[in-house]
Amino acid sequence: MNEKWGVVIVAAGRGTRMGTSESKQFLHLANKPIMVHTLELFQRLDFVNEISLVVGTDDIDRCETWVRDYELSKVTAVISGGGERQHSVLRGLEKLTSDWVMVHDGVRPLVTEAAVANCCRTAMQGGAAVLAVPVKDTIKQVDEGGVIVSTPDRRSLWAIQTPQAFRRVLLLEAHQRASEEGFLGTDDAMVVERMGAPVTVAEGDYTNIKITTPEDLPYAEFLIGQRRSERGEA
Numbered sequence: 411m412n413e414k415w416g417v418v419i420v421a422a423g424r425g426t427r428m429g430t431s432e433s434k435q436f437l438h439l440a441n442k443p444i445m446v447h448t449l450e451l452f453q454r455l456d457f458v459n460e461i462s463l464v465v466g467t468d469d470i471d472r473c474e475t476w477v478r479d480y481e482l483s484k485v486t487a488v489i490s491g492g493g494e495r496q497h498s499v500l501r502g503l504e505k506l507t508s509d510w511v512m513v514h515d516g517v518r519p520l521v522t523e524a525a526v527a528n529c530c531r532t533a534m535q536g537g538a539a540v541l542a543v544p545v546k547d548t549i550k551q552v553d554e555g556g557v558i559v560s561t562p563d564r565r566s567l568w569a570i571q572t573p574q575a576f577r578r579v580l581l582l583e584a585h586q587r588a589s590e591e592g593f594l595g596t597d598d599a600m601v602v603e604r605m606g607a608p609v610t611v612a613e614g615d616y617t618n619i620k621i622t623t624p625e626d627l628p629y630a631e632f633l634i635g636q637r638r639s640e641r642g643e644a
């Protein structure tokens with residue numbers, strides 16, 4: 411890929427669903443903070459040239475130390491996030507200068523280099539793309555009383571992941587507009603979709619899990635171990 415990409419890694423959440431006193435992005439997997447696993451993947455990609463790392467205000471110092479200790483030279487900014495994921499993304503985005511940008515959750519350490527490249531290539535065809543996988547379960551829409559309202563056709567349903575990749579000016583305008591209008595979405599594609607711009611799905615892997623609740627940790631540890639042994643590492 412000839413284009414150079416900027417990346418926002420959002421890691422300023424509190425991890426309430428994980429329920430640990432330490433925020434989940436700082437928990438260790440295979441002897442390293444989860445967030446460091448994620449950063450190392452983007453550091454290795456030759457088409458990435460800048461990374462904006464968004465963390466909690468009280469975590470800036472230790473994250474700057476990790477950036478030095480783990481030689482994450484592509485991290486060009488370590489900044490504090492906002493109250494919602496979307497606010498954190500906008501702050502990180504404002505620090506990037508590349509024409510093309512990705513947003514990735516700090517707590518998705520298992521994304522593969524091939525999947526990131528697939529997402530970026532797809533974005534460069536239409537301006538915006540997100541990694542996703544077809545849902546495997548039957549999904550029901552259920553009302554407040556617990557009664558099923560509808561069963562959407564599964565063939566049109568995808569579970570959305572990160573990274574999400576965009577032309578920078580498009581994503582910046584979409585986030586700025588959402589912020590001015592008080593719109594809060596659960597991913598970056600939503601702010602672009604509401605501007606009427608197309609966002610394409612790039613098929614990813616089921617193993618690109620977002621570490622959200624305690625049962626995700628042993629599975630992530632297993633996947634990291636499995637990949638290490640595939641690479642012939644101890």
Ligand SMILES: Nc1ccn([C@@H]2O[C@H](COP(=O)(O)OP(=O)(O)OP(=O)(O)O)[C@@H](O)[C@H]2O)c(=O)n1
Pocket residue numbers: 420421422423424425426427428435464491492493494495496498499515516517518620621622
């Ligand atoms: N104000 C926020 C909220 C979330 N995030 C980041 O967005 C990613 C995905 O969010 P999620 O899994 O929902 O993380 P948390 O908000 O930390 O989790 P919870 O909803 O359980 O509190 C995480 O890397 C998280 O650190 C962020 O940077 N700023």
Ligand SMILES: C[C@](O)(CO)[C@H](O)COP(=O)(O)O
Pocket residue numbers: 495515570571572596597598620
């Ligand atoms: C962006 C995201 O990772 C897509 O799956 C996700 O929506 C962000 O976190 P959430 O708080 O679990 O929705």
